[in-house]
Amino acid sequence: MSPLVTAEQAVLGAVLLDPVQLSHLEWLAPGHFSRPVHRALFAALRTLRDNGHPALAEKPVPLSWVTDAVHEASLHVRGLTSAYAHTLIQSCPRPAHAPVYGRMVLEGAIHRSITEHAVRLHQAARADALRGDVEEALHHADVLTGALDDLARRWGTEPRPVAPIAPPSALPDAPRTVRAEEVAEDERFLLAVLVEQPSAVGEVVGWLRPGDFADPAHGQLYRCLGALHHRGEPVDRITLLWEAQRRGLLADGTLSGDQLTALCGGGSSGSAEWLGERVMRSSVTRTAAASARTVRALAENDALAPGQLINHALHVLRPLDDVRARWQSANGRPAPAAKAPSPDRPPPAQVHAALARSTPGPTSPPAAQISPAPSPASVRPPSRGHG
Known part of the structure; x- marks a missing residue:
């Protein structure tokens, strides 16, 4: 059994033994549990507490607290039995350590949630790459960023890229798609247009970068064109070849003279801005997919503390933010305004609980154990009130 499942069982066992522990777990939500039966049981325990279950005022804790919790949870999930509830009780070494067990559950939930959002972003980026679009990828990038911000506040820290x-090490990329050759063709066509129409370099140089090219050799050629344009020197296939040689691209094997001649020798006419936008679009989806793979690799590293994971993930998403801003500039769209800090931060008591998760709650008296009910009549009525 994994440490996470063990921690979830310990939290539930602690609350079944001592309902007061719920007051130390306000920052923990049912959705933070990995197993459906655990989510349903934790939600049921909160429901009983909110409905004023008699067990909250009784010492020792009556058996009705357990049976009613099982009954309430069984309304929402299948497979939960009273026997499993008693297994949970036996899985809890010390009820007063419930906040510590809750911290472990929250850690697991943070890793799991970030992994799920990264997978969705990667799927959206791959789908957009096939469609020649970017909107879904950018939407899921926003969702992932928002989730990171929310998880940081739940953990009790400020989200900041680190x-x-x-x-x-990013997870391996998916196999190349049928559009990969189309992207390479767009890049070759764009470079040919820029050599044939040197003045067109000014149309794209403000927002298109060498790193936006899928083929590194194409990116290096674009860098050479940009350098010639910046220095105000003539641009043609001869000056481009000389600039490539000056930068060592011929010596290190990045390019060959024959490749450059084949690329720029035929001459081309077309819209550099339109082709640049196509290259930029593929750069957005490619960067989104790469960021998603790296975030997922981070989230699957259980050794990373939640605060580190969140801040590292925000840092990994920065290249996508840069590409997105340039994509919007290319399309004449204003960059989105920075989000104001969310006013609905958790109450100070919850933040303190999250930050001081290792601080044991007040120790329950030894007598606070589940005691048999005096009679069946005294067991069932409470469940009718909160069924």
Whole structure:
């Protein structure tokens, strides 16, 4: 059994043994549990508490607290039995350590949630790449950023991008799609147009970067064109070849003279701005997919503390923010305004509970154990009141 499942069982066992522990777990939500039966049971325990279950005022805790919780949870999930509830009780070493067990559950939920959002972003980016679109990828990037902000506040920290000490190894990319050759063709066509129409470099140089090209060799050629344009020197296939040689691209094998001649020798006419936007669009989806893979790799590293994971993930998303801003500039769209801090931050008591998760709550008296009910008549009535 995984440590996360063990922690979830310990939290539930602690609350079944001592209902007062719920007051120390206000920052924990049913959705933070990985198993449906655990989510339903934690929600049921909160419902009983909110409805004023008699067990809250009784010592020792009556058996009705357990049976009624099982009954309430069984209305929303199948497979929960009283026997499993008693297994949960046995899984809790100390009820007073419920906040610590809750911290473990929240840690697991943060890793799991970030993984799920990263997978959705990657799927959206791949789908947009096939469609030649970017909207779904950008939408899911916003959703992931919002989720990171929410999780940071639940954990009790401020979200801020922090570079990892060692760059994470991204998960391997998916196989190249049928559009990969179309993207390469767009890049070759754009470079040919820029060589044939040097003045067109000014139409794209403000927002198109060498890193936006899928083929690194194409990106280096674009860098050479940009350098010639910046210095005000003539642009043609001869000056471009000389600039490539000056930058060592011929010596290190990045390019060959024959490749450059084949690329720029035929001459082309077309709209550099339109082609640049196509290259930019593929750059957005490619960057989104790469960011999603790296965030997922971070989230699947259980050794990363939640605060580190959230801040590293925000840092990994920065290249996508840069590409997105340039994409919007290319399309004449204003960049989105920075979001104001959310006013609905958790109450100070909840923040303190999240930050001081290791602080044990007040120790319950030894007598606070589940005691048998005196008679069946005294067991069932409470469940009718909160069924």
